[in-house]
Amino acid sequence: MARATNVASRRDSGVRGGSNSVASSVLGIIGEILLTLAAVLALYIAWQLWWTGVEAEQAQADQRQDVSWVNPKQGGSGYSIAKAQSGEPPVEPKSANTGDLVAQLYVPRFGSAWHRNVVEGTDAYQLSRHGLGHYPETQMPGELGNVAIAGHRSGYGEPLAHVDTLQKGDKIIIRTKNYWYVYTYTDYKIVTPEHTEVIAAVPNEPGKTPTDRYVTLTTCEPRYTTATHRWISYGKFDYWAKVSDGVPKELSTGDASGAVEFSQGESSPLAKLSASMTQLIIGLAIAYIVVYLAALIAWRYPALKALRTGHRRAPGASIYGWMYRHQPGPLAIRWVLMIIVFLTVVACLFEWGFPWAASNIPYLQVTSNFVAVE
Template identity: 35%
Template structure:
C-alpha cells in the first residue's frame, strides 16, 4: 500500500465529516427559519393585533350593546355613513369581525397593503379601493399562514356568512357571496365592480384577498361579499358581535 494512502484517507474523512456537519447545521437553520416563519411571527403579530384592536375599541364612541333605531322600522338607520379616508399607511381604520373564523375573531383594519402593514397589523385596505360603507369595492388583503394568519380560514366561508366591519362611524355588515381562485396578475378583482372593467358600481362590495394555496403563493383566493346593513356608532354593534365588542373594550381599559 502506498505510503500516502493513510493521509489521503484522513483528508477524505475530514472533508466528509465537515460536509456532514455543514449539512446538519444548514438543516437546523432551515428548521429554525420555518419555526420562526410559521410559529413565532404568528405569536408576535397576534399580540400586536390584539393590542391595536383593544385600543381602537376602547377609544371608539357609542354603546357596546345594540340600540334600536327610532320609529317603526327599528332596524333602519338610514343611508350608511362612509368611513373617513385617512390616506396614511399603517393607520388603524377599524376592526373586522368574522364569526365563521371563530367566536373571538377580531382583527385590526389598517390603511395600506405593504409588508409594513400586513406583517404587523394583519388586514390592510388597498389604498385605491373604496372605504367601508361606500358604493364600490372596499378591498382588503391579509396573510394566511404567517404574521397572524388573519385569513387562514378564508376558504371556509359559505354563502350567507356575515362579516362585520367597525369604524369610528359605526358598524357595516357584509354578506359573503362566493370566492374564486385567480393568478396574482389578475388585479381586476380590485375594480369598483370586481372583474368588470368600466362597469359603474351600484352596490357596496367587500373583497378579501389572500395567497393560495395555504402554504404557497402561486395563486390568490378572492372572497366577495356585499353590504347588507349599517348601524351608526350611537346604535351600538349588531347583536351577533355585541358580546365580543364589550369584552374587547373591557380589555382596553
C-alpha cells in the first residue's frame, strides 16, 4: 500500500513538473518575442532619428557632385577671405525647378563644418532627402524681399534641430553657385502652421513692398512630439561677396600656421555606406553561406550531437536557442554565424523594413514624415 502511494505521489509530481515546464517554456518564448519587439522598436527610433540623416547626407553629397559650382579662391596660406562687395547684390539663381539645388546654407553657430543643401520646394520628399527647401513663392538670394527656407528639426539629418541656440548677431550665410549672401540673425517667433505671413516678402507684413532683404528659417515646434507649431527664425541682409574671391570671414578658421581653413563638408564613411546598403546585405548573405557550409563540412552540428548522445542536458524552449543549436561548428563559429544573421536582419530592416513601415502604417506615417525614394 505504501509503495502504491509513493508511485502515485511521483506520478502527481511528474504531472505537476511537466505542467510547470510547459508554462515556463511558453513564458520564456513570450519573453523572447517581447524583447525582440523592444529591440526592433529601438532600432526603428535609431533609423528615424539617425540613419535617415545619414542617407540624407549622402543624397546631398551626390547632388553637390552633380553641379558645377565655383570653388572658393585659395592662396599660399589656405583659402582667401572674400571681400565684402558694395552695391546691389546679384540675384542667383533667377529661377529653379522643384528639386534643383538652389543654394547651400551655413550657420556658424551650428558648428564650423555645418552646412546643408537648399533645394527648390518644401514638399516632404525634398525635405526628407535633400536637406532644406526654398519656398517657391518667396524671393531668391539677392532679391529684394524674403528668402524663406524650411527644414526638419528631428530626423533626416535634423538640419534645423538647434535653431533655439541662435543668438542675436549670429550669421546666417547662403552660398549659391557664384555668390555668398551674409545675413545677421535678429529674432524668432513661434506660430501655428496657418500663419503664412511669416514668409511674406516683408516678414509678418503681407502685401507690403520690400525695401530690404531678409532670410527666414521655418521648422517644427516642439522638436520630438507632434509638431503643433512652427519655430520661425529671422535674419536681415548684411553683405554679399564673390565665391571666386574666397570665403566669408565668418566661415574661416585658422590653423597653427595662420592658414585660413574652410570645411566644405565631405560626406562621412557611414553616409557612403548608406548608398551601398544592398551590396552590404548581399555580402553578409554570401559570408553566412560560405562560413555555414565550411563549418558544416568540417564539424557538422556539435550542439545537436551533444543533445542526442546525452552529453548535454536538454535545454528549455527558446527561439534563439534553437537557432544557435542549428548552427554548425564549434562555439566561436556558431557565434560568428549568429552575429552575421543579426547584422543582416538589421541591414534589411534599415533598407526595406522600416521605410515600408513608415510609408504604410498610419501612425508611423504621421510621426515620421517619411517619403520613399522613387
